[in-house]
Amino acid sequence: MARAIWTGVITFGLVTVPVGLYTATQDHAVHFHQLQRGTSDRVRNKRVNERTGDEVDSKDIVKGYEIDDGQYVVVEPDELDEIAPGRSKTIDISDFVDLDRIEPVYFDRTYYIAPRGKEYTEVYELLRAALAEADKVGIATFVMRNKQYLTALRAEDSVLVLQTLHWADEVRDPGEELPELPSSRAGRGKQMDMALQLVDALSTDWEPRRYRDTYQEKVRELVRAKADGQEITGGEEPPQATDVVDLMKVLEGSLASARSGRAGRADRSDRAERARSGESGGSGEGPSVREAGAKSGGRKAGRASSGAKKKASGQTPARRQAPPGKAGAASARARERTPGTKSELRELSKAELYERATEQNVAGRSKMSRDQLVDALARGGTRRKKSAA
Numbered sequence: 002m003a004r005a006i007w008t009g010v011i012t013f014g015l016v017t018v019p020v021g022l023y024t025a026t027q028d029h030a031v032h033f034h035q036l037q038r039g040t041s042d043r044v045r046n047k048r049v050n051e052r053t054g055d056e057v058d059s060k061d062i063v064k065g066y067e068i069d070d071g072q073y074v075v076v077e078p079d080e081l082d083e084i085a086p087g088r089s090k091t092i093d094i095s096d097f098v099d100l101d102r103i104e105p106v107y108f109d110r111t112y113y114i115a116p117r118g119k120e121y122t123e124v125y126e127l128l129r130a131a132l133a134e135a136d137k138v139g140i141a142t143f144v145m146r147n148k149q150y151l152t153a154l155r156a157e158d159s160v161l162v163l164q165t166l167h168w169a170d171e172v173r174d175p176g177e178e179l180p181e182l183p184s185s186r187a188g189r190g191k192q193m194d195m196a197l198q199l200v201d202a203l204s205t206d207w208e209p210r211r212y213r214d215t216y217q218e219k220v221r222e223l224v225r226a227k228a229d230g231q232e233i234t235g236g237e238e239p240p241q242a243t244d245v246v247d248l249m250k251v252l253e254g255s256l257a258s259a260r261s262g263r264a265g266r267a268d269r270s271d272r273a274e275r276a277r278s279g280e281s282g283g284s285g286e287g288p289s290v291r292e293a294g295a296k297s298g299g300r301k302a303g304r305a306s307s308g309a310k311k312k313a314s315g316q317t318p319a320r321r322q323a324p325p326g327k328a329g330a331a332s333a334r335a336r337e338r339t340p341g342t343k344s345e346l347r348e349l350s351k352a353e354l355y356e357r358a359t360e361q362n363v364a365g366r367s368k369m370s371r372d373q374l375v376d377a378l379a380r381g382g383t384r385r386k387k388s389a390a
Contacts, residue, residue, distance in 0.1 A: 022113075089149075
C-alpha cells in the first residue's frame with residue numbers, strides 16, 4: 002500500500018479534514034546506467050572544481066548567485082533554511098473557480114488526497130461531492146519539502162485530486178517567445194468544413210488504456226534483441242510537411258481514410274460483441290473459432306514435442322523474445338503471409354517488411370528505408386517465381 006508523502010488538513014471555511022497526500026502517477030521509462038564503451042565499468046558523476054580539477058566534498062560546497070560575469074553572491078545552506086517557509090500542515094482553500102478557466106499550461110503534477118482515518122471519510126466525501134456538484138476546483142497553497150505550491154483541488158468519481166500549478170510568472174507568453182505564429186484567424190470555407198468533418202470522423206470517447214508508450218516498448222524490444230544477438234531496424238521516415246497548395250487534396254484523403262478506419266473498427270467491435278453474446282452459433286463459438294483453436298493447439302503440441310526432444314538430447318532451445326502487443330501480432334502476420342506483389346507488401350509495416358527481409362537474407366536490409374525493403378522483397382519474390390517455373 003502506498004505511503005503518504007505529506008500529511009495535514011484541508012480547510013474551507015471552518016470545515017477541517019485531516020488528509021494524506023499520495024503520488025498519483027509512476028514512471029515507466031526504461032532506465033540505463035552509464036558505462037565506459039567496451040567495458041562493463043560504471044561511470045559515476047563527481048563534483049569537481051572547474052579550475053583545479055580536484056574533487057570537492059559536499060560539505061565544502063556553497064551556493065552562488067551570479068550578479069555579473071564571474072562575480073557571485075555566496076549563500077550558505079543554513080541561510081536558506083532560515084528563510085524557508087517550513088513544513089505547512091494546511092491546504093487552505095481560498096477560492097473556488099471553474100476548472101475550464103485554468104489553461105492546461107498551468108498544470109504540473111498530480112496527487113491523490115485521502116482521509117486519514119475512517120472517522121473523517123464523511124466530511125471528506127462532503128467536500129468531494131460539493132466540488133463535483135458545483136463543478137468547481139478549490140485553489141489553495143501549501144508547503145512541502147521547503148517549497149511552496151499553488152494547487153487546484155478537484156473532485157473525481159470517488160477521490161479528491163490535488164494538482165500543483167505553475168505560478169503566473171513561470172508561464173511564458175507564446176506571443177513573445179515563439180518565432181512564428183499565424184497573423185490571422187482561419188475563416189470558414191471548404192477547407193474548414195473538411196477539417197471539421199475530419200475531427201468528427203476521428204472523435205471518440207476518452208479511453209486512456211487505448212494509448213501506449215510505443216517508444217518505451219521499442220526500447221525494451223531493442224534491449225531484448227541486442228541481448229539475443231539479433232539485428233535491429235532503423236526508425237520510420239518522418240512525414241513530409243503539407244503544402245498549402247495540396248491542403249484540400251490531403252484533407253480529402255485523410256477524411257476518406259478516417260471514415261474507412263472508423264467503419265472497420267465499428268465492424269470489428271460489432272463482431273466481437275456478437276461473439277461474446279453467442280450470436281455466431283448455438284454454443285457461442287463459430288466453426289472458424291474452433292478451427293483456429295484446433296490449429297493453435299496443434300502448433301503448441303508440435304512446439305512442446307520439439308522442445309521435449311531437444312531437452313532429451315541435451316540441447317537448449319534458443320531463447321526468443323516476442324515483442325509485446327501489436328508488434329507480436331504484426332510478426333505473426335508477416336510469417337503467415339506468402340510473398341506477394343508490391344501492392345501487398347506496401348500494406349505491411351516496416352517491422353513486418355524487415356522480418357521478411359531477414360528470413361530471405363536480403364543484403365543491406367538494416368540500412369534500407371521502407372520503400373527499399375518493398376522493392377527488394379518484390380524482386381526476391383519475382384526471382385522465386387521464375388525459378389519455380
